[in-house]
Amino acid sequence: MTNDSAVTVYVTYEGEPGVRFDRAYYVEHHLPLVMRHWSRYGSTGVAAFFPAAEQAGTLAICECRFRDEASVDAAFASPEASEVMADLPRFTEIAPRRVRALPL
Template sequence: MTRTQDVPVTIYVTYEGAAGAAFDRAYYVEHHLPLVMHHWAQYGLVGVAAFFPAVEQAGTLAICECRFRNAASVDAAFGSPEARAVMADVPHFTDIAPIRVRAVAL
């Protein structure tokens, strides 16, 4: 039997907008995601990945998959002092507000 605290948790961060909305993919991949890993690995973030639509269109412009060790890791990262630096970096690549969704394995 697996204890709830040992179950990995995935958080998807999405950015929704119009086609052509400001979103600097290069900055996001080369600077923001390493910043997130740097600050939150100590709390249990084990990996991040970015996904972009194949064609430019309105809707989802970017998806980030954040994989955490467990639910406590998620709470620790988002409640950490470093969370402020992670969130303060968002305006460097977009003016779109991120949407966070916690995924549950079926």
């Protein structure tokens, strides 16, 4: 059974080969930080994806799942959002891009 009101936000990091992106830190520290802070607002899960080969373009994708639109808005507007965003320099200098995905 699917939740028709569920929302997925994709956070992407674009760059050239060799640009610093610490995958281990991202998976082991940043994503748990996101879940620790945003699960109370309706985040239901996160997953990280990386390209199989080093190349220019997308270096990382994070799939952030939320209960509904209100959950997304609450998480990104929460007091904890500043701590989540302040963690970025620990794994990259790349500015993340966010897009909300809609089910077909």
